[in-house]
């Protein structure tokens with residue numbers, strides 16, 4: 001009987017032969033990370049391996065003294081005869097798919113990914129494999145993203161109309177990933193004032209070579225003195241005292257979830273923009289096709305629906321129940337460090 | 344379809360699509376009204392009439408059942424039925440689910456038609472036209488087919504007429520029409536189209552705002568437009584001008600704009616601390632600022648429906664403050680109005696009860712809530728009118744006369760008429776403000792909600808003009824709030840929507856801010872009525888929670904108010920509950936954050952808001 005190279009254990013995705021885990025949730029000796037979002041990079045492992053771009057973010061979030069081995073894209077590490085390599089996932093800076101190659105099988109763990117090139121994060125590359133563990137946060141056919149240029153234009157138009165009416169614009173965006181992508185898209189529009197937690201992430205990314213502009217902090221904007229402008233803060237900060245001084249101000253969430261009107265409404269904000277760092281429905285299907293894999297494992301999101309659909313399309317597809325999903329159900333709040341995986 | 348008109352027609356449907364999306368994007372009545380004015384200005388005349396019909400909830404079009412539509416969309420998108428259903432579960436709204444699923448289908452076909460030259464569509468139109476000549480039955484099919492050929496360029500009225508026609512056709516024809524439009528319409532229009540065919544079309548506005556917008560645009564009084572839109576009319580039969588002149592407006596049945604009182608609350612800046620009145624210092628300081636007591640007339644603030652009774656040229660009419668005709672709901676009052684001398688307008692309060700006993704507002708609402716004409720004809724529970732003011736006498740507008748003079752004329756009129764259902768609202772005597780203060784505390788005993796103060800020399804103004812009329816409510820700890828979300832209750836009430844999320848306007852009165860979660864607090868009958876209303880006015884579903892059209896106003900009472908950063912409104916209420924359903928109020932008339940802030944400031948000066956002062960020491 002053929003033994004699978006990877007399996008799901010109590011600590012998450014595990015490669016028993018190499019004695020390593022990928023994005024584990026328990027405390028383990030060797031954790032291989034796809035990226036630095038809190039639902040993937042957890043505290044308390046003995047040794048971490050991640051793409052070099054995560055260096056500053058991980059040290060900031062998990063502590064300066066963590067044991068971290070930095071890997072480059074396409075670089076191959078061999079552990080006990082198993083070959084591991086990191087490949088761009090296009091999700092956020094430092095995000096990677098992890099390829100695991102044994103004698104009979106090649107697996108790819110997608111982590112979080114998006115297939116649209118945002119021209120900021122190294123673009124997603126399909127990696128050939130026999131077994132593909134894919135996220136499916138937006139694994140329903142209603143989710144189709146518009147090209148980011150159109151969404152950026154919509155945000156810019158809305159902002160300008162706000163300013164014309166004497167309002168500032170406050171965009172809620174995850175402090176790691178979404179915020180930088182937005183800054184990259186909107187930086188020429190007008191000055192952008194950012195929340196300190198975004199500034200912190202910008203510094204961490206600039207430390208590894210991302211050339212983000214130096215932006216003023218929200219606290220530096222003076223009500224009634226400064227003209228209406230664009231603010232950016234993580235969604236978890238919406239009750240922050242810092243934000244209360246920014247009125248009059250129109251608020252919008254920037255998240256794939258806002259594609260559904262009801263979600264926009266429920267957030268009780270003025271607007272919503274469906275810009276996501278996760279793959280949409282066609283993105284997921286294209287990515288899966290691009291791997292050439294026969295065995296698909298679905299995790300994060302609409303796992304049962306997506307897996308059932310893939311099975312009907314002739315794939316050998318399995319749904320992975322992660323502990324993380326259970327957590328998400330009981331804890332609907334979005335903390336600044338996590339991302340759309342949690343809803 | 345001639346090509347040169349294509350662009351202009353595209354714009355036409357766009358006017359309504361834009362309106363629809365603008366209305367959905369804002370909670371502000373002002374912005375909604377502005378959007379509607381823009382629509383009336385830009386839309387072709389026939390579309391304006393259809394728009395008006397849709398805005399006032401007159402055209403429920405449900406072309407195809409949900410299951411059939413889901414089947415068709417599965418077919419178009421090549422998705423399994425179960426996945427379409429899962430998507431529907433997730434989105435919660437069928438029209439939106441269809442639109443989202445169809446996005447790639449639409450993109451693909453738009454790309455095709457863009458790459459193909461326009462001659463292709465002309466060719467298909469003419470081929471449809473040639474089919475039309477073959478047989479009589481084929482002709483009707485073809486006329487629809489040719490209409491659908493140019494679906495993206497249709498104006499609103501064409502689409503509505505197509506839909507009404509297609510309702511009677513067989514499935515294959517309906518399918519052809521729907522699929523064609525799915526391919527042709529752009530995203531926002533497709534969504535709107537889906538709202539039409541699923542019968543889920545609803546707008547977050549009452550007729551009131553539409554009427555105001557039309558009134559501004561046409562430069563004609565609100566009451567005139569309200570009247571023109573009353574009853575049944577088919578938008579297919581009218582132009583806007585003809586609709587508004589329907590049966591020629593009887594201006595002699597129209598009320599005067601109501602004069603409204605402002606709440607008597609302190610302004611913190613002019614308040615000096617005073618022990619004299621204990622906890623009531625604040626209100627009394629404001630009272631003293633009114634000057635001499637003798638300049639003012641005081642009467643009870645009755646808890647009924649403010650009305651105008653009119654008799655002109657032999658025609659009577661009863662109007663509520665919400666500019667609704669009440670003649671049908673209260674036939675005995677309509678009969679009373681007929682007994683008035685010609686050319687009379689009385690301002691008063693319609694109350695439930697047998698004079699002089701005043702019943703509850705809830706009983707009054709029972710009369711209002713009846714929709715069947717047969718039930719409406721009954722005169723139970725009994726009502727009567729307390730007259731406040733006389734606005735017209737012998738056909739003369741006497742609103743400029745002083746209140747004391749109008750009051751004298753009113754009393755004489757009421758006396759002469761000597762009708763059991765009409766009485767002058769009694770004045771509250773008392774020479775000193777302090778007497779009044781004492782009387783105010785007795786309001787509840789009189790079934791009143793406080794005291795009205797009217798300057799004796801004041802004319803009858805219109806709207807909420809400050810300075811001459813004040814309402815001095817017994818319990819200021821209440822707000823008129825708008826129902827925004829609802830969820831089912833527990834246990835016995837788990838099949839009814841009994842838990843409500845209520846909202847008030849922000850300072851600019853542009854946005855509704857949720858302020859409190861309340862359990863119903865209504866009578867069982869009202870709960871069922873609100874429940875049915877919620878089910879018919881849901882704009883969004885999330886699990887058990889429904890978002891509803893912001894339209895119903897409730898008076899909510901509470902025991903305390905404080906600042907809170909956790910709440911969007913910045914304030915939190917202690918023990919909020921529904922006091923009553925304000926059927927007489929429009930959502931645009933609900934309270935705003937400014938009023939809540941005033942309550943907050945007053946409370947901060949008043950350590951224990953629950954205790955009425957017990958000591959009275961006026962001097």
Ligand SMILES: [Zn+2]
Nearest residue numbers: 037091112339
């Ligand atoms: Zn992530």
Ligand SMILES: [Zn+2]
Nearest residue numbers: 037039112341
């Ligand atoms: Zn994630």
